[in-house]
Amino acid sequence: MKKVFNLFDLSQKVNYKTEILSGLTVALALVPEAIAFAMIAGFSPLTGLYAAFVMGLITAILGGRPGMISGATGAIAVIFVGLILELRTALPDITSETILQYVFATVIIAGILQILAGVLRLGKFIRLVPHPVMFGFVNGLAIIIFMAQFPNFYQKGTDNLLEGSTMLIMLGLTILTMLIIWGLPKLTKAVPSSLVAIIIVSGIVIGFGINTMTVADTLNAGESIKGGFPPLTIPTVPFDFATLKIIFPYACIVAGVGLIESLLTLNLIDEITETRGSGNKECIAQGTANIASGLLSGMGGCAMIGQSLINTSAGARARLSGIVAAVMLLVFIMFGSSLIERLPMAALVGLMFMVAIGTFEWASLKTFKKMPWSDVIVMVLVTLITAITHNLAIAVLIGVILAALAYSWENAKRIRARKYVDEQGVKHYEIFGPLFFGSVTGFAEKFDVLNDPNEIVIDFKESRVADMSAIEALNVITHRYHKQGKKVHLRHLSKDCIRLLNNAEAIIDVNIIEDPTYKLPLDKL
Secondary structure: OOEEOOOEEOOOOOOHHHHHHHHHHHHHHHHHHHHHHHHHOOOOHHHHHHHHHHHHHHHHHHOOOOOOOEEOOHHHHHHHHHHHHHHHHHOOOOOHHHHHHHHHHHHHHHHHHHHHHHHOOHHHHHHHOOHHHHHHHHHHHHHHHHHOOHHHHEOOOOOOEOOHHHHHHHHHHHHHHHHHHHHHHHHOOOOOHHHHHHHHHHHHHHHHOOOOOEHHHHOOOOOOOOOOOOOOOOOOOOOOHHHHHHHHHHHHHHHHHHHHHHHHHHHHHHHHHOOOOOHHHHHHHHHHHHHHHHHOOOOOOEEOHHHHHHHHHOOOOOHHHHHHHHHHHHHHHHOOHHHHOOOEHHHHHHHHHHHHHHHOOOHHHHOOOOOOHHHHHHHHHHHHHHHHHOOHHHHHHHHHHHHHHHHHHHHHOOOEEEEEEOOOOOEEEEEEEEEOOOOHHHHHOOOOOOOOOOEEEEEEEEEEEOOHHHHHHHHHHHHHHHHOOOEEEEEOOOHHHHHHHHHOOOOOOOEEEOOOOOOOOOOOO
16 A cells, blocks of 8 residues: 555655754744734734644645645735825724724635636646746746845944944855855754754854843834644624625735746746646645634645745655654644744844755756747846846746747747649648738738639648638638639648538638548648
């Protein structure tokens, strides 16, 4: 019996020490990010921490990519800022507690939509994301991770940089953390260098009583990460059309952004580990986790590329690391809050700097002179849009659209026609290249209607009728010939092309020359 409940592959070799230590490292790195993302939307730290625990645990167990880490993310937090503004406009007297109830309801609806996406097997559409867009997404995300650490070098709540010895200590501890993470693997890989760096730097700070920024300093006055098990919360919002009108658009955005970021992260981890995850399974896991998060006082989330890279770079490849990370995060919340709040931010900043450096696809810079100019433009634009807007979904969608338009433009230029007149006086047009919306203008320019003989054959042996624009182009050209009293035949159409034309017989009437011995490579044999 190789699988239990079809979740755990018992034939997979698991390095328990690596998985446990890597999970502990991820848990430590999750704390400041979950707090920061909760504060972006104006929530309490525990709202982000509970989301990180629930999302991390459920996706680690049910997800389609062992080793990938999910939790509260900035991309999702930013969406809630817009929801909160709309709620305050529509309901001027709304309280912060009531706003949270609307947020939880939004997260639950988003989770339902994500499960539907998995059930309908929509995860496969992530394959439509071209490689230049992936490069741009990863590079933009690396810049975001890098830039997100700089507020730690400013005095809290001001635009003033740290000064004097405070700045020197922060820089020194950050650089020391980075050096340990970089250098330790050259000596030994027995333990994750990230965890060793955090322990050493924290030991130095706590042992020598060095005055530097800690996790506690990132919290607002009176706040703490100490809490219990996430409390069950059934959102107390009016279940009517007015409520749905407000929250459903944001639920759709949360679901879409979460799935795009999660599936792109899944693809990236697939490449790193040279294995293949299941996109549809991940959709269902993300949806289940978001529903549970909304019911357990969490703000929802999705896959976290930074923590996922920390995990995989430490050697974790199984589900155990994600489970350990989530469980340890809950342990920190319930029992270890006082210790975690004493961790120096410099250690965590240095860790995230190294994650950003490792995330950036430096090889993509070498491809500028080798890639087509259109791919370079798409990659740079996606990087800039991701870095500037922090909206990964919009950046990827724009990149896919631009890449598709560039592809269409290139294919539109490839439409060609070889012409000759046979011994019976019939003129043949042998078409090369796909006939679709982008190439119909060039296709129409190939024909000499007035000077052609009375019978014409348009040969599609090396071409394909792809869409309704192509059918309309055929309709127009045949009408032009019919006005001159000339007859048009279509030859060597593939079965799918013939089916397309038969479906459109109400708008086009041409003679199709059937050749039972001829098959296109695309035809099903």
